[in-house]
Amino acid sequence: MCVLNRMYNRRKQGAWLSALVLLLLLVVEPAFAVQLAVMPVEDLSMGDNGLNPSMTSRLREALIRKGYTVVEEKRIIAFMAKNRIRRVGSLDSNNILRLRQELGIDYLMLGSVNQLREKEPAALGISLQIIQANDAKMVWAGSTQLCRADVRKFLGLAEPQNLSEIEDIVVARAMEIMPQDLPAISEAAKENFSEDIHLSPEVVKPGEKMRCRIRFSESNVKQAEVSVSVVVSGKVIEAVYLPQEKYYEAVWPAAGRDGRYPVSVSINRGQQGRKNVFAGSFLIDGQPPEIVLSLRGQELDGEVVLRRQLTISSVLKEPEPITTWNISILDGSDQVVKAESGRGNLPGRFSWWGQRQDGVMAEDGLYSVQVEVSDRAGNNGVTSEKFRIVRKRPELTIVTEKNDGEIHVDLSYDGKVPLAFWRVELRSGSGAVLQEKSGEKLPVRFTVPFSNESEKISCRIYGQDVLGNKMRQVIENIIALKPGKDKGGDQDSEKGAEESGWSVDF
């Protein structure tokens, strides 16, 4: 009887043990299942920040089939919305650690469709990364791709027929190359002691304020335990914690000679250690940029003259990056006739065709080009150069005098710009050339015989000054011309080639 009782008790105990083991298996096993988050897959074939929901779903399904516990998509989307994560395909360490804290994941999968070609032969290429969530370490990465042209089988049997089938194959291959077992991670997310350091401005004038802001990625910085200082040229500047802005800030005047100064940040976390980080450098610049301005056009008595076009070239004596530039043409009363400005480096060359801002051609006179630049520190450099616009046609004066069947013609010029050449043609009524004279110097006197008052002698006068300004005068009948000076007549001048008022050649 006792033996039977013992046997009964043993069976009872065994049944209990079996039930307990089964219960443990049912309850504990899911608790040890590896939690994985599949982030939305980036699609590079759709341009910048493209999304591929279909590939995201396929990867999720494949991982679930592999036995992983995959975080629901809506929880991922909610996390991204909450943390303002707008980009897909990559995630920074802080967000990964936050993901671990908020969703309790062990690993994170980041994926991207590198190539997707729908037209024949269809092709697909993906790359995947698995990141351990507690320390944001990339533990695996792989890529796989397939093109229909890669798979050539006898009579086309078992070849993928469309992109969807290619997607299935690519995902299956990715799962094959992926590590078979990812161990569950029990450790909590490690504190990420990374810091954002912002040093500004990059270039300063002597005496101006420099700022260095240090923001820690972890939210629970105990400021009493952390001391932050900035070291510049051996001088230590203590950074002050600003609770509202949630960062440490060190402010100091940029003192010293012009030059580059390195900055490092020293972070003392007490028992957790001390860290020195190179934060960058700043440049002290107290010298205004020197501009070398040169004007190229025609020259007259050592003065640059614009008749058609003026080329303005400006360079910095000591080349340095500049932030803004302004170039203006001023008239004799310092009124701006034409101006152009821009950001970034100064274009090396400008061409001005003599047109004012309103499109009208500028009048003859004395003008100046003024170039003004501002460097990164805000130092301004200005320079100007004078030039003259001379577009007036040369005026030749003709004086006639009739005397005993002859006409004495006096041709003179009293303009300031020397003549390059002149030419006079006298023709009879029938068109025959009676006399032709040309030369470089004026005045000149010549005589033309005529028989009677009713005779017709036409006169054509051509002239051009050394700048290229031309004149043409036609006197239909010099016999009928009243004695005295004549400056008028049918004057033509060379048509200006000023099709555009201002052009900048970069």
Add this chain to the structure above:
Amino acid sequence: MSWVVVFLWGVFALTGCGAKKPYVQEFSQKTAQERQSIAVLPFANRSRYDQGGKIVHRLVLVELVQQCNLRVALEGDVFKIYRQMRLKPWDIPDVEQLRIIAVRLGVDTLIAGEVLEMDEKVTPSGVSPALSIQVRVYDGKSGLIQWSSLYRREGGDYQKMMHFGMVNTVSELGKKMVQEILGVWKEKGLLSCVDS
């Protein structure tokens, strides 16, 4: 004897053993520096292929993780620093910027590069991808360039016989090229990564 030479030549030609290797230019004396961590900076895209830089960047990242047991900085962290430093992905950081990036990421080596040509011509006879890349390696401490590789290949370069071995996508071509570049670096003792 001549038959043996012809046979060997044939074998070499068919198996592509005589294929060209990535060109490597070394800028500093080789040091026995043990590299622990590496960051891949965004690749500038000089080709007309949309997102070409990002494709090669991802492939380099993947192959570095696959081939070397190094800690590779996350792309998200790299982009965060670029944003902080107001650098555009296609900008080439200067020496000081490289030093700052290396310190902030806590890496000792930086890889940057450019996609010079990326093209995929679809013809009735198949696809002909072409890719030309330049990959540069910088020392994180000094910000100075250590070595760089220039490499250009076409899909047909890998063809062995008939359509066998033919590479039909730029992503596969890129993968193969990056593998070859890393292989040459390892061979020359430049990249002392531990095979995983």
